[in-house]
Amino acid sequence: MADQHVQTLPPNLEKATLEGKNKYLGFWLFLGGETILFASLFGTYLGLRGSLNGGPGPSDLFHLPLVFIMTMILLTSSLTSVFAIISMKKGNYKGLLTWMTVTVLLGAAFLGFEIYEFVEYVEHDLGFTTSAFGSAFYTLVGTHGAHVAFGIAWITTLIIRYRKSGLTLTNAPKFYVAVLYWHFIDVVWVFIFSVVYLMGIGG
Amino acid sequence: MAQHGIDPTAPLTGEPTKKTKRKLAKELRTQLISFTFMIFLTTIAFISIASDAIPTGFAIPFILLLACIQVVLQLYVFMHLNERGNGWQNAMIWTGVLIAIPTVASLMLLLGIVKF
Numbered sequence: 001m002a003d004q005h006v007q008t009l010p011p012n013l014e015k016a017t018l019e020g021k022n023k024y025l026g027f028w029l030f031l032g033g034e035t036i037l038f039a040s041l042f043g044t045y046l047g048l049r050g051s052l053n054g055g056p057g058p059s060d061l062f063h064l065p066l067v068f069i070m071t072m073i074l075l076t077s078s079l080t081s082v083f084a085i086i087s088m089k090k091g092n093y094k095g096l097l098t099w100m101t102v103t104v105l106l107g108a109a110f111l112g113f114e115i116y117e118f119v120e121y122v123e124h125d126l127g128f129t130t131s132a133f134g135s136a137f138y139t140l141v142g143t144h145g146a147h148v149a150f151g152i153a154w155i156t157t158l159i160i161r162y163r164k165s166g167l168t169l170t171n172a173p174k175f176y177v178a179v180l181y182w183h184f185i186d187v188v189w190v191f192i193f194s195v196v197y198l199m200g201i202g203g
Numbered sequence: 204m205a206q207h208g209i210d211p212t213a214p215l216t217g218e219p220t221k222k223t224k225r226k227l228a229k230e231l232r233t234q235l236i237s238f239t240f241m242i243f244l245t246t247i248a249f250i251s252i253a254s255d256a257i258p259t260g261f262a263i264p265f266i267l268l269l270a271c272i273q274v275v276l277q278l279y280v281f282m283h284l285n286e287r288g289n290g291w292q293n294a295m296i297w298t299g300v301l302i303a304i305p306t307v308a309s310l311m312l313l314l315g316i317v318k319f
Contacts, residue, residue: 047310047314
């Protein structure tokens with residue numbers, strides 16, 4: 001590696017190796033499958049949301065300010081992960097790790113609000129088995145929350161695992177794919193806040 | 204990767220090329236603009252439901268439209284689907300959407316209306 005000091009970074013680090021290319025392609029296949037997973041949960045929720053079985057309904061439970069704050073947190077975390085990738089492509093590894101950490105913290109804040117929200121609903125007598133609405137709601141929003149939790153664990157693992165290695169062609173695709181996953185979580189949340197919360201309050 | 208002469212586990216040094224830097228600066232600008240726009244869309248969606256001024260019959264399709272715009276922005280600007288060489292990536296996510304639509308429609312019909 002004598003000529004390393006004159007080396008320039010490849011423009012698309014995440015796709016510079018065959019392994020990276022395959023990861024990138026395979027991950028989109030996975031996201032296509034995730035779309036269908038969430039579609040089935042959304043369809044179930046939309047079918048069952050009127051079946052209250054005497055329990056509390058959407059308009060008794062949901063509070064727009066809380067959902068608005070959660071939405072803004074998740075949207076901002078999507079932006080910070082964009083900053084992380086820009087840093088990565090500039091070769092700024094410290095910037096990548098810092099922005100990834102910010103993303104994880106915002107994700108954790110989101111998850112905290114969601115747990116608080118669920119606790120609140122259980123106290124208002126909406127259990128998982130109270131009504132078909134309750135089951136569908138907890139399954140849909142809970143699956144999204146589980147994705148957030150998994151994303152946090154994933155990115156944290158990457159940060160710890162590669163805290164000292166510097167930017168390499170091995171870890172660049174890993175960070176890139178984790179960020180794609182994070183954006184996808186935000187994509188799903190856009191539909192959740194529209195379909196579950198806004199439609200739940202609006203009619 | 205032999206063709207780059209780089210060990211994939213060796214730390215990368217050096218700077219991106221001038222061309223890449225320009226491209227990244229442009230990319231960042233687009234992403235910041237679409238982020239601002241997404242915040243705007245979200246706020247509009249919440250306001251249209253929170254205020255009583257807009258009738259529900261209009262507000263529901265309206266917020267769904269806003270959601271779709273926001274998701275397309277996420278996919279194409281934040282997740283780089285608009286870049287060249289992403290044909291298969293586009294095919295995969297849109298195949299997912301193509302199957303997702305009848306899934307949602309049929310579940311709504313079977314569970315919500317037919318109640319079989």
